[in-house]
Amino acid sequence: MHFIRNTLGPGFLLSTVNASLQIIPGGTWTATNTGKHIQAHGGGILKVGSTYYWVGEDKTDGSSFQNVNCYSSSNLVEWKYEGAILSRQGSGDLGPSRIVERPKIIFNKATNQYVAWMHIDSSDYGDAKVGVATGSSPCGTYTYKGSFRPLNFESRDMGVYVDDDGKGYLLTEDRKNGLRIDLLSDDYLTVKSSTYVWKEKIESPAVIKKNGVYFMFGSKLTGWDPNDNVYSTATSLSGPWSAWKTFADSGSNTYASQTTFILPVGNNFMYMGDRWVKDNLMRSTYIWLPLTISGTSASMKNAVNWVPDVNSGSLSAGPSENSYEGESAQLSGGAKTVSCSGCSGKNSAGYVGGSDNGAVYFGSVSSSASTRTTIRIKHLNGDKSQRFADFTNSKAIVDSTSVTLFVFAPPSPNNPAHQATMPRRKLDKPVISPDLAASKSHSGFLSLPGELRIAIYAWALFPLVDTITIRGVSRPQHLSKTILKPAIFRLNRQIREESLHYLCSNKAFKLLLLQPAIVFLEVIGLTGRRALEVLEILLAPSDLLETNKIEVLTTFLRDTRKLRExxxxxxxHSDSRPHLEVFKSKLETAVRSTGKGSDCELYFWEGI
Known part of the structure; x- marks a missing residue:
């Protein structure tokens, strides 16, 4: 297949059969409501009803603990950021320069509590403990209970497993003695006894059971570098267990990944692995693949794409793809063809986005999919930090959503996945535009000079007010009756984006209470958040206790680029003052990480 390889300019590949949304192993995976790469490394998934909850490590700022993040999905492909179940504290196990890894959650039916287990350590990995936290919902606020060494043994990489009889088990790597299985207490909060110990040095453990056979999966000890991961089987957790065997192609290093979790999907299983990027952990990606279990054997093959069907439990091969070359597309703004020794055809579309608003347009793009399908973009990012791109259609057939473009050294391109609603046959000039480069349209309004369009936006969007107040909003659709009521927002995608950019950069916004603030920041999208300049947020004492929502708020604020106040x-009241101090710290960290950074003025007023 002739893939797209670009320096900065993107190309893409499009599925061409009736297909559901696909998983792209190793792709940059963008959360549906943040436009950012999912930060859930070393994680696991818990299914509750028809919803999957994925928890994992936030590596945005490196290896030190930041958050244990939680995402939700109904199809295993599209993931919504729900917030952090645990966040960095001022001191203690969750304090600065601490290590929190391999978080997993299980549900205890007797106590009706969700229990999170994780690896707790010092920066030199000398503590070697497990930590425990509890919550009343999968992605809610968890209460941290503390850390300990299970049965007084060291514990680093770990996992948890709940058997058919409801008994819980800790899977723990004891560097001095080997890989251990320990029985948990009835409430899943402590360890009762040892169940089995392998003498071999195996980490990143995960257990499943099929037809009475237990499978333990794990990785050899090679640091951040991948290796040929292995598995062992038994008919009892207490053994005897078989010798270790590989389950992926020998020498593939498990397709450059390390086991973190094995998820049951119907009667089948999905391997979840981390592809670590040790010199930039935030851009580490995920290798998810169908895992074949037969008798006492496990096997797995790599794939460019594949389709999970959570309703039937099938994990099927992905469809064929049409491919489109970036340098063969229509280039505008500052975008131009550049040489690229590692690219197909030795050329690519470069200088996309930036101050010259470079953009790449692809004409006559087709898909025979009758449902929503997946676009796979391959690119090279020439910057030293992540970039963000919007994929849109000039006739507004495709919703505009964002993908994250990470640094990736030539000549190997990154492989981000992006889901979009595709019509059955043809798209008219889809555009990939990093940094919100203006997309092209042939409508009469968009052919007007930019200065004239801005004057029209100024006349149409609340010309008599300087500050817009958002109150009483609990759902996104509520805003369609207030600030998004003007008809100009409904003309087409590009006009909506331009209108939002004008509105957010020229008005101050007063947000009354935490929930309306979150809804507002979500609805205006990445375009609006990047344009915001002045915000005022009023918080009730109870808002300060909503740590999960505060994490969502600060995540949105990290998207801003022009905030100046x-x-x-x-x-x-006195009881909420400690929570206020925590909020101040989180807010300042979020705002200082934005484009304005230290230039943004922060003011805090306290009333009674």
Whole structure:
């Protein structure tokens, strides 16, 4: 297949059969509501009803603990960021320069509590403990209970497993003695006894059971570098267990990944692995693949794409793809063809986005899919930090959503996945535009000079007010009756984006209470958040206790690029003052990481 390889300019591949959304192993995976690469490394998944909850490590700022993040999905492909179940504290196990890894959650039916287990350590990995936290919902706020060494043995990489009889087990790597299985207490909060110990040095453990046979999967000890992961089988957790065997192609290093979890999907199983990027952990990606279990054997093959069907439990091969070359597309703005020794055809589309608004347009793109399908973009990012791109259609057939473009050294391109609603046959000039480069349209309005369009936006969008107040909003659709009511927002995608950019960069916004603030920041999207300049947020004392929502708020604020003033008004009392201090710290960290950085003025007022 002739893939697209670009320096900065993108190309893409499009599925061409009736297909559901696909998983792209190793692709940059963008959360549906943040436009950012999912940060859930070393994680695991718990299914509750028809919803899957994925928890994992936030590596945005490196290896030190930041958050244990939680995402939700109904199809295993599209993931929504729900917030952090645990976040960095001022001191203690969850404090600065601490290590929190391999978080997993299980549900205890007797106590009706969700229990999170994780590896707790010092920066030199000398503590070697497990930590425990509890919550009343999968992605809610968890209460940290503390850390300990299970049965007084060291514990680093770990996992958890709940058997058919409801008994829980800790899977723990004891560097001095080997890989262990320990029985948990009835409430899953402590360890009762040892069940089995392998003498071999195996980490990143995960257990499943099929037809009475237990499978233990794990990785050899090679640090951040991948290796040929292995598995062992038994008919009892207490053994005897078989010798270790590989389950992926020998020498493939498990397709450059390390086991983190094995997820049952119907009667089948999905391998979940981390592809670590040790010199930039935030851009580590995920290798998810169908895992074949037969008798006492496990096997797995690599794939460019594949289709999970959570309703039937099938994990099927992905469809064939049409491919489109970036340098053969229509280039505009500052985009131009550049030489690229590692690219197909030795050329690519470069200089996309940036101050010259470079953009790449692909004409006559077709798909025979009758449902929503997946676009696979391959690119090279020439910057030293991540970039963000929007994929849109000039006739507004495809919703505009964002993908994350990470640094990737030539000549190997990154492989991000992006889901979009595709019509059955043909798209008219889809555009990939990093940094929100303007997309091209042939409508009369968009052919007007930019200065004239701005004047029209100024006339149409609340010309008599400088500050817009958002109150009483609990759902996104509520905003369609207020600030998004003007008809100009409904003309087409590009006009909506331009309107939002004008509105957010020219008005101050007063957000009354935490929930309306989150809804507003979500609805205006990445375009609006990047344009915001002045915000005022009023918080009730109860808002400060909503740590999960506060994490969502600060995540959205990290998207801003032009914020110059943020005012926080809090009607507090003495009991909530410690929570206010935590909020101040989180807010300042979020705002200082934005484009304006230290230039943004932060004000805090406290009332009674």
């Amino acid at each position: 943020v005012r926080i008004i809090n009607y507090t």
